[in-house]
Amino acid sequence: MIDTEHVVQRFLKYVSFDTQSDEDNDAVCPSTPGQLVFAKALAEELKAIGLSDVTLDEHGYIMATLPANGAEGPVVGFISHVDTSSDASGKDIKPVRVTDYDGKDVVLNEARGIVFSTKAFPEVLKYKGQDILFTDGTTLLGADDKAGITAIVSAMEYLIQHPDITHGMIRIGFTPDEETGRSAALFDVKQFAADFAYTVDGGELGGLEYENFNAANPVITFHGRSVHTGDAKGKMVNALSIAAEWQQLLPAGEKPEYTEGHEGFFHVYKLNGDVETCTMHMLVRDHDRQRFERRKALLQQMADFFNEKYGDGTVVVTP
Template sequence: MLEQRYLEFIEQTFIKYAKVNTRSDENSTSIPTTTGQIKLAQLIRDDLREIGVKNVVYDKNDGYLVVTLPANDIVEAKPIGFIAHLDTADFPAEHIQPQVHPAYDGKDVVLNEAAGIIMRVSDFPNLKNYRGQRLITSDGTTLLGADDKAGIAAAITAIKYLNEHPNIKHGEVRFAFGPDEEIGLGAKRFDVEKFKVAFAYTLDNGLPGQLENETFNAAQAKIVIQGTAVHPGNAYGLMVNAITLANRLVAALPIDEVPEKSKGRDGFFLVTSFSATIAEAKLNIIIRDFDKEAFANKKKLLQQIVARLNGEFFNEQKVFLKITDQYHNIADTIKQHPYITDLILQVYTKLGLKPVIHPFRGGTDGNALTEKGIPTPNLFNGGENFHGQYEFVTTEAMLQVSQTILAILAQHYQNNK
């Protein structure tokens, strides 16, 4: 177990990072998409240099901060990496005020008394699992940023520990802190030539003991419907109501293949935005599925629906569809490298963590990195209720992430010495 001073360090580090607004912006063309992410990367760089880490490089071309700790013994262990992301989700992130609830009593948590914002155990029964721990929340008006600053703080704490305990033998290890994960851009831009590792783990959403070695296949559909607006009194045979067509398109999607009715390995369609007038409608739909064939069929179904609507107007196209693949399931690649999973199972057993291997109902930086030749499943960062005002993490859970990183390095060294 890490000493008490590391508990204090990880909490203070997390709170400092959480206060920096790093919300990414999908409409920006800058790299990173927001200046707050640069500010955080530079803050992390300065903190690492202060604790004595020498090889810390920030690359303005892709927005990544890469840290390299050299092997401190002659060992055949292949270099491995850990990755956490700088940005937070599309939710208010200005003036984040982290609140620490020491020795949490397992009851409802008043986040903001003046605004009447309460995180109730009846809504979030998982809170009871953290009784007695140091619970950290926002003030209820913003997200907290545990996704993924909990992962960052845990990585920094592990680096600090290794730097202060050179007697702990390990092979070469690299850490990367990158931007724009929430909008799927960061890892696609990452120049992995400076991150030469055999495999890596993301420290993203999840609970201790978790391993996510499978993700969705993901695509985004952008649809524009061109209507014809005329006076309703003279509309017969002339008006084409884009709102009506948009509603018909959405109604033609499978009624049960939506997130609120999906779990496990179920896929779904999700309309994420819908704006319309009679003259024009714009829709954004995301498509998700674990199975390659089912994923392809979902895209095909949407194309058929659009073709059917266009068919009503003879040779004139009214509905325009563009489908873009966002990322692909990492499962096939991870299965080709069983050591990556076996290593984690060895570590979890030694730490007394119950392994929970399941598909991640989303994507991480690991999707792009895996496609670039670095197999990268996801571990955990210890937080819960991500992407909203009820997000939380405990100091103890973050420290468990740090302990897991250290145990992975120690086991990997033992396996290859």
């Protein structure tokens, strides 16, 4: 029987590491030093529980092997990522543990009035009667994807401790910078040497995703002209206003908050800048390749429209 408390404490140890990645830093891998700190600790743990061929390269990629113990078959791999999203802080995480969840709203941080709402997230009701880990609402928890790492490491440890369970060779791999879209860039598939592999990341209990979308992460740059507001009429070009116009021109119903299943979308998730220059970060997703290419083409058509309206070079799309 699995020691649940042991698994929980492993997870809590993992989330104590600040491993946010930085999508703006593509000069080095990993994009943040905290990922390598965690990777080194994780590699040592893999050796300690008895895995073999544990490797950690200078970029933070970890690989290890659980040798076969009598069963024959293909080499199976399991993969997770060590980094967490930059959308919210991943430092000094304060977990909130709810035991025997009663199905009601959860007060995460009374001092700040932060409440986890069942109306906003009704899927939590599936886990009524179970124990759930939250944060206090001021940071990420880091379950994406330290829960995946916890599951893989705990499964390997269980198999090592129970040699009566026969299995073939298992390879595990932990990667950096998944949240930036660059985790596969330096992943050595030949070294990993699995016949097939599963990524353990996200989804509800028992879920299995066997397909993927086409993805692009374009950056849209808007160039304006800053003029003193007292003399701005007919002269000022406000990059922020153009960015807002761009957002409104995107197909209204094709955004994540309105789509599901195989429906593709455009998603603006970050906007920085001022009157002179503004940069917009977007996600473009679609399961259908032809529709995906049309989505990318639409962005360039929009840029052409704005450049004709406001002047050449006003909008630049970087794929």
